[in-house]
């Protein structure tokens with residue numbers, strides 16, 4: 103059942119004995135955040151046996167291992183999504199591999215549509231909590247033995263890490279919104295009626311990733327946190343039709359600021 107985790111782990115150990123303390127998943131258009139950091143080792147997902155490989159433009163598809171201020175950090179430059187046809191369980195395989203490598207903390211980033219009318223394109227949103235019950239739980243099926251069968255989800259986005267990210271953003275002069283992220287299956291964007299539903303249910307941003315990964319991370323004992331790059335307001339909230347090109351374009355523009363925030367946070371994790 104979980105053989106692919108072992109297979110991937112064993113392959114990585116033939117390449118490097120790197121033990122990440124913190125891992126950062128870089129979402130759509132944010133893959134370049136790791137550029138210019140001196141690499142210890144990089145491994146393409148496609149070279150790892152049993153590893154899911156992203157088919158989405160804007161996702162590079164590799165692990166990038168490096169040292170930042172004396173800390174071992176792993177960047178995931180790209181992730182796989184449920185809408186690509188992978189069972190949701192498989193979308194969380196990479197972070198279980200990172201956990202097996204020794205990682206204790208996971209920071210998730212993504213590009214998301216703003217559902218809250220107080221948000222604008224280009225805002226950064228600290229994820230305080232999520233709604234994931236519109237996609238299947240990645241924990242369905244045989245229990246991954248690193249965690250309990252019925253895991254508590256009351257602190258998925260660790261309060262202390264959220265405080266630290268908040269204060270770091272303030273120190274850097276980066277304005278940070280906060281809110282609840284809702285994961286839907288995609289790949290289609292929502293209808294305006296669905297966006298109204300998301301808002302009524304308490305979501306501030308909507309996207310197609312992240313919540314399942316955060317749940318699996320917490321299940322296996324990692325501390326989680328995350329931030330969304332609000333690349334546009336969700337469907338029906340502006341007159342512009344949504345496009346993945348626009349998502350990548352805004353994420354690209356925001357990437358340097360997100361990079362500063364991530365690097366500064368890594369020093370404090």
Ligand code: HPA
Nearest residue numbers: 213214215308309310336
């Ligand atoms: N909806 C869902 N997923 C997204 C969006 C959106 O508006 N923007 C970026 N990812």
